[in-house]
Amino acid sequence: MTSAVRTPAVAGRFYPGDSHVLENDVRSYVTPVQRQLTALGCVVPHAGYIYSGEVAGAVFARMEVPQRCIVLCPNHTGIGYPLAIMSDGAWTTPLGDIEIDTELAEALKKRFPGLHEDASAHQREHAVEVQLPFLRITRPDCRFVPIALGTRRLDILESLGESIADAIADQEEHVLIIASSDMNHYESDAVTRVKDQKAIDCMLARDPRGLFEVVNREEISMCGFGPTVTMITATNRLGATVAELVRYATSGDISGDREMVVGYAGIVIH
Secondary structure (H helix, E strand, O other), X not given: OOOOEEOOOOEOOOEOOOHHHHHHHHHHHOOOOOOOEOOOEEXXXXXXXXXXXXXXXXXXXXXXXXXXXXXXXXXXXXXXOOEEEOOOOEEEEOOEEEEEOHHHHHHHHHHOOOOEEOOHHHHOOOOOHHHHHHHHHHOOOOEEEEEEEOOOOHHHHHHHHHHHHHHHHOOOOOEEEEEEOOOOEEEOHHHHHHHHHHHHHHHHOOOHHHHHHHHHHOXXXXXXXXXXXXXXXXXXHOOOOOEEEEEEEEOHHHHOOOOOEEEXXXXXXX
């Protein structure tokens, strides 16, 4: 049986399709820091690099990226199962292929049988793909497990987080959980910053239920709140004690348009 190879869906649009340009861009975003953290989880934006690359790069620079990662993302396309995993094969990037961590994927499915094997949910979804060049540059031998979430049910998101934590606890190697998410969408810069701060406060308090409630109550259009709820649930179970905001920005910081922006928050949990 031939392993699946997932080809890029947004290379040349969200980020450069040329390998040399892409590598130079990513390295310019990943500014070295004096002390890197051994992180349990993080929140990283997934917009076009021109808008969110600096925030994403700051997160990856802050962490010591391990060889094994789980990348949780929202399902923007609506295609496929609401809990969609890929367990075999590789994803192609302009910087080379990144292998799926089959052993870890199988462990996750065993712990949480609600995960469905579904490549179709990932085929056109950009939110995992844009993280891979950062992983490739910061940890060239990285393997990962992609999971796309199309559910807003808190009980499922929390249960998945608990199962992810239990699967990670069984592994000998360190595993990083990446929640791919942008923040509030398409309101003014002033409104977006107020809304985003309410969500950020919950993330810094490592309060997944609080995040779920504030996003719904305040109508914060944070596309990856589900993956973030799951990630925080998992990292809490794994013993997290600190969450820090590495960087925040809006698209207006780049475009100059403050009337309609998207927010980007980079958070590391350790």
